[in-house]
Structure formats: C-alpha cells, structure tokens
Amino acid sequence: MNTAQYKTWDEFTEGIWRQNPVFVMVLGMCPVLAVSVSAVNALSMGLATMFVLVCSCGLVSLLRRMVPKEVRIAVYIVIIATFVTAVDYAIQAISLALYDALGAFIQLIVVNCIILGRAEAHASKNPPLPAMLNAAGMGIGFAVGLFALGAVREILGAGTLFGITLFGASFQPWVIMVLPPGGFFVLGAWLLFFAWLERRKLRRAAPTTEAGQHV
Amino acid sequence: MTSAPIEIRSAPHVQSAKTVETIMRNVVYSLLPICAFYVFQYGISALASIAVVTGACLLTERFFVRTGTQAGRLSDYSAVITGLLLALTLPPGFPLWMGAVAGIVAIALGKALFGGIGFNVFNPALIGRAFVQAAFPTAIATYTPSFLPGRFTEFIPSTLAWPLMIPADATAWLKAKNLDALAGATPLAKWKFDGVLVNADELLTSLSGNMAVGPSPLLILLCGAYLASRRYMDWRIPLAVLGSAALTAWLLFAFDPARYPNPFFMLFSGGLILGAVYMATDMATSPVTPKGMWVYGALIGLLTVVIRYYSGLPEGVMYAILIANAASPLIEKITQPVPFGRGVLDRVKKRATYPLNPGYISREEASAVTPKKRFLPNKPKK
Numbered sequence: 001m002n003t004a005q006y007k008t009w010d011e012f013t014e015g016i017w018r019q020n021p022v023f024v025m026v027l028g029m030c031p032v033l034a035v036s037v038s039a040v041n042a043l044s045m046g047l048a049t050m051f052v053l054v055c056s057c058g059l060v061s062l063l064r065r066m067v068p069k070e071v072r073i074a075v076y077i078v079i080i081a082t083f084v085t086a087v088d089y090a091i092q093a094i095s096l097a098l099y100d101a102l103g104a105f106i107q108l109i110v111v112n113c114i115i116l117g118r119a120e121a122h123a124s125k126n127p128p129l130p131a132m133l134n135a136a137g138m139g140i141g142f143a144v145g146l147f148a149l150g151a152v153r154e155i156l157g158a159g160t161l162f163g164i165t166l167f168g169a170s171f172q173p174w175v176i177m178v179l180p181p182g183g184f185f186v187l188g189a190w191l192l193f194f195a196w197l198e199r200r201k202l203r204r205a206a207p208t209t210e211a212g213q214h215v
Numbered sequence: 216m217t218s219a220p221i222e223i224r225s226a227p228h229v230q231s232a233k234t235v236e237t238i239m240r241n242v243v244y245s246l247l248p249i250c251a252f253y254v255f256q257y258g259i260s261a262l263a264s265i266a267v268v269t270g271a272c273l274l275t276e277r278f279f280v281r282t283g284t285q286a287g288r289l290s291d292y293s294a295v296i297t298g299l300l301l302a303l304t305l306p307p308g309f310p311l312w313m314g315a316v317a318g319i320v321a322i323a324l325g326k327a328l329f330g331g332i333g334f335n336v337f338n339p340a341l342i343g344r345a346f347v348q349a350a351f352p353t354a355i356a357t358y359t360p361s362f363l364p365g366r367f368t369e370f371i372p373s374t375l376a377w378p379l380m381i382p383a384d385a386t387a388w389l390k391a392k393n394l395d396a397l398a399g400a401t402p403l404a405k406w407k408f409d410g411v412l413v414n415a416d417e418l419l420t421s422l423s424g425n426m427a428v429g430p431s432p433l434l435i436l437l438c439g440a441y442l443a444s445r446r447y448m449d450w451r452i453p454l455a456v457l458g459s460a461a462l463t464a465w466l467l468f469a470f471d472p473a474r475y476p477n478p479f480f481m482l483f484s485g486g487l488i489l490g491a492v493y494m495a496t497d498m499a500t501s502p503v504t505p506k507g508m509w510v511y512g513a514l515i516g517l518l519t520v521v522i523r524y525y526s527g528l529p530e531g532v533m534y535a536i537l538i539a540n541a542a543s544p545l546i547e548k549i550t551q552p553v554p555f556g557r558g559v560l561d562r563v564k565k566r567a568t569y570p571l572n573p574g575y576i577s578r579e580e581a582s583a584v585t586p587k588k589r590f591l592p593n594k595p596k597k
Contacts, residue, residue: 167380168380170380172313172376172381175351175352176346179349185324
C-alpha cells in the first residue's frame with residue numbers, strides 16, 4: 001500500500017472509530033437521543049443520514065472550485081436539502097410507519113452538524129473520491145453509534161431486538177429506557193465505556209511502573 | 216503600641232472527635248430500630264429486601280472505591296445508610312432484582328458519578344428510587360398490607376421474581392388470605408383515588424393491622440430526636456419540613472374541609488416523616504446556613520403537599536426533596552450570614568467595632584491580614 005492509498009484508507013476509518021461522530025465528537029445529539037428508541041428506527045435514521053452525507057459531500061467536492069467563498073454555506077445547505085428531500089420521499093414510500101416514528105428528524109438532517117461539518121472541513125478541500133470515502137466512514141460511524149444506543153434501549157425497554165422477542169413473554173420492560181432520560185443514560189454509559197477503553201490504552205502504552213500504581 | 220502577639224489561623228478552630236464515620240455510624244444505629252419494626256410489619260420479605268438493597272449498594276460502592284473513581288472508604292457507613300433508606304422507601308414486596316437495580320443506580324448514578332461521599336448533589340437513595348419508579352412504575356405502586364398472618368414463614372410472591380421478569384400478581388395471593396385488592400393500596404392512594412381517609416392516630420403508630428404503610432412515624436420521630444439530641448443531625452430541617460407541610464395542609468383544609476384532608480393525615484401518611492428526618496437532612500445535599508435550612512425545609516414541605524394534591528402521583532416527598540436538593544446551592548447563596556460589623560444589604564454599619572483592629576495585631580506577625588479599610592470608621596492614628 002503506498003502512502004496515498006494509506007491516507008485514503010485512514011480517512012475512511014477515521015469516522016468509524018477514531019473520530020466517531022457519536023462517541024468521540026459527540027455531534028448531532030438531537031437525532032441520536034430522539035430516535036434511538038428502537039434498533040430499527042436508529043438504524044434507518046443512521047442509513048438515511050449516511051446517504052445524505054455521502055451524496056452531498058460528493059457534490060460539494062465536485063463544485064468546490066465553482067462555489068464562491070461568501071455563499072458556500074447557503075450552497076451546501078441547498079445541496080444537503082436536495083438529498084434530504086429525496087430521502088424523505090423514499091422513506092415515506094417504503095414504510096409509512098417508520099416515517100411516522102422518525103417524525104421531524106428526517107427533515108432535520110438538513111441542519112445536522114455532522115453533514116455541514118464534513119462539507120466545510122473535508123469535502124470542500126478534497127477531490128470527490130476521498131471526500132465521499134471520508135463521508136461514508138463518518139456515516140457508518142454515525143449509524144453504528146445510533147444502532148448501539150437503539151439496540152440497548154430496545155432490549156431493555158421492550159425486551160426485543162428488531163421486533164424479535166428475546167426473553168419470553170414475562171419480560172419486565174424498563175419503561176425509563178424508552179423515555180427521554182433513558183437515551184441520556186445509555187449515551188452516558190457508552191461514553192463512559194469508550195473513555196475507559198481510551199484510558200486503558202493510554203495506560204498500556206505507558207511504562208509498566210505507572211501501570212503498577214493503578215492496581 | 217505593643218500588645219501580646221495574636222496568632223491568626225484559618226478555620227476550623229474547634230476540634231472534635233466527631234468524624235464523618237462516627238456520624239454515619241450513629242445514623243445507622245438509629246435506623247436499626249426502624250428496620251426492625253419494618254421487618255416485624257412485613258416479615259421475611261422486608262428482611263430480604265433490606266439485605267439485598269443494602270448489599271447492592273455496598274458492592275457498588277466497593278467497586279467504585281476500588282477502581283479509584285470515587286472518594287471515601289467502604290467503612291464510612293454512608294453506603295449502608297443509602298441502602299437502608301432506599302429499602303425503607305420501596306414496597307415490602309418489591310422484587311429483589313429490582314431492589315438490586317435500585318441500589319446499584321443509587322450509588323453509581325447518585326454518588327460515584329459526582330465523585331463520592333460529600334460531592335453528591337442529590338440524595339443517592341432517592342436517585343435510586345426515582346430511577347426504579349420511572350423504570351418499573353407498576354411494581355413500585357404495588358403494596359401489600361402489613362401484619363399478614365404467616366409473614367415470617369412465606370415471602371410475598373412478587374419478592375421472588377426471576378431477574379428481568381415481571382413479578383407475580385399478588386391479587387390471588389391476597390384473595391387466599393381473605394383480603395380485597397384495596398387492602399394493598401397505601402393510605403395516600405386510597406385517599407387520592409378512592410376518597411377513603413384513614414385516621415391519623417392509626418397512621419402515627421402503624422400498628423393497626425392490614426394497612427399498607429411504612430415503619431411507624433412515631434418511631435422515626437423518636438430515632439430522629441435521638442440523632443438531633445446528639446447533634447448528628449440538624450433539628451431545623453425536619454422541623455421546617457413538617458411545619459411547612461402542616462401549615463400548607465392546614466390552610467387548604469381550613470379553606471375547603473370537604474376537598475382536602477386534615478393536616479394530621481398529610482403529616483403522618485406516606486414517607487413524609489421518613490423523608491423529613493432522614494433524607495432531607497443529608498449533609499451533602501442540604502444547605503449549611505441556618506437560615507438556608509429553614510428555607511430548604513419549607514420548600515420541601517410546600518412542594519410535598521402541592522404534589523400530593525395537584526399532581527397525578529399520590530406521593531410527592533421524593534420529588535420535593537430532589538427539587539430542593541437541586542435548589543440548595545442557590546438557597547445557600549442567598550442566605551449567607553452577614554459578617555460581623557456589616558448591616559443589612561452588605562452596607563457597613565456606622566458604629567460597628569471590629570475585633571481585628573490592626574492596633575491589636577503584633578507587628579511581628581508577617582502573615583497577619585489587615586482588614587479592609589471600610590470596616591474601620593476611626594482610623595488609628597500613628
């Protein structure tokens with residue numbers, strides 16, 4: 001693998017792990033907390049965002065030399081809104097129940113800071129292919145983050161995963177998990193888990209004498 | 216001008232053998248008779264509940280202390296208090312696994328997250344209870360009557376539910392004991408949803424049979440009086456809570472006796488006495504200023520009665536105390552005692568004498584702090 005390829009690969013994986021939008025950058029929390037009530041909702045929201053992210057970053061990157069600097073944000077918003085409209089109609093056509101469950105959060109993808117941030121920070125400075133790869137990585141990271149929240153909340157809040165019953169009929173649902181506080185609790189728990197991973201990595205990298213103090 | 220040197224030190228000046236550990240241990244001692252009475256009321260189910268909830272609290276505390284993310288030690292008894300109080304606020308037939316969840320959440324979310332003993336913003340036991348109330352609203356509203364025959368030999372069926380599973384319905388079990396479903400409702404729920412009022416003297420002792428009540432308010436008041444007399448607890452807070460609740464209830468009762476129950480029913484029903492004596496007085500979450508304690512207690516009493524009368528919930532002590540906990544730093548801020556020599560609204564008193572006249576401080580004292588000039592109406596002449 002030469003350096004250019006390696007860099008592209010690195011930009012792709014960046015959004016999935018090192019700069020995960022949900023667990024590391026803590027961006028776009030509004031849809032994360034609101035629609036992660038069930039795994040299906042979370043995953044479809046993640047996929048919708050990913051589609052908009054990849055397409056709009058590709059277009060922004062193609063137009064990067066033509067867009068005047070002064071009006072770039074307005075142009076980005078128009079591009080993003082175009083794809084969001086497409087996703088909005090597509091979800092309505094595929095499943096009206098899902099569309100009702102996601103509510104206003106599909107339209108609100110337009111103002112999702114991850115997408116505008118990627119367009120501004122990466123797509124407007126890079127050629128289309130790396131820009132789309134980077135956007136795809138971010139999109140996957142966002143979808144994974146949403147799914148991690150949605151799965152835990154659905155398992156505890158309803159005893160099911162993707163609508164499949166896991167624990168039998170007499171499972172006691174934890175009502176709080178499908179309520180808004182549950183979203184905060186689960187997000188907090190995941191952030192705690194990743195912070196712990198990070199600290200453990202640092203401790204392993206440090207000399208053994210320092211690691212010995214933490215026993 | 217020469218005088219004997221005065222040593223200037225920062226507070227605290229008075230030393231005493233009273234440590235956090237002593238105070239907490241004495242609170243545990245005073246809780247033991249209450250727990251014993253609770254077990255006498257509800258039998259082995261209550262005993263198992265107390266043991267499991269306290270055990271969950273202690274294990275969680277041990278985990279966080281060991282991983283070094285929380286101040287304090289396991290031997291400071293604070294987790295025992297949290298566990299005992301939490302168990303006393305849960306229904307006696309509360310499933311043991313839910314009790315364990317409540318205990319873990321109480322310590323992890325209510326205490327360890329803020330940094331351990333003394334750093335918590337909210338009362339940990341009430342955090343645990345609020346969590347399970349939101350998570351398992353049916354189970355926490357299911358009470359069983361006290362003094363059932365055979366309570367020392369068999370468990371309440373809901374106690375032994377499998378982890379993560381719905382507890383067994385107690386209706387059939389109660390029917391076998393010739394009791395109707397209404398016997399399982401707390402006096403507050405009976406009043407709120409069925410309009411049945413229980414006499415206040417029955418509530419005070421909790422001794423008349425087949426009532427779904429907690430430990431006797433009289434006993435709790437006695438144990439609280441012991442704590443207050445040994446100065447392990449400030450008497451102002453319980454007095455302010457009960458006084459303000461009684462006053463609010465009495466005003467409403469005087470306004471419309473047909474609609475509102477008498478103030479004594481309000482005082483002795485539910486968890487008001489337990490909350491006022493043991494939960495509102497948590498040192499870390501209540502104001503330290505004497506004036507602030509009165510404000511804080513009055514806020515709890517008022518909110519309790521308002522929640523009981525005007526909300527969908529029959530009981531309001533828990534949320535009242537949690538709201539007042541959140542307000543307590545603010546209350547502390549507005550009730551700061553006025554420094555000596557200052558008048559109302561921070562203005563300097565005209566004729567105040569200030570004890571630390573620089574003339575009295577020996578010149579050798581290099582670190583001696585000279586008071587600000589505005590405290591000194593008459594400047595000492597050189």
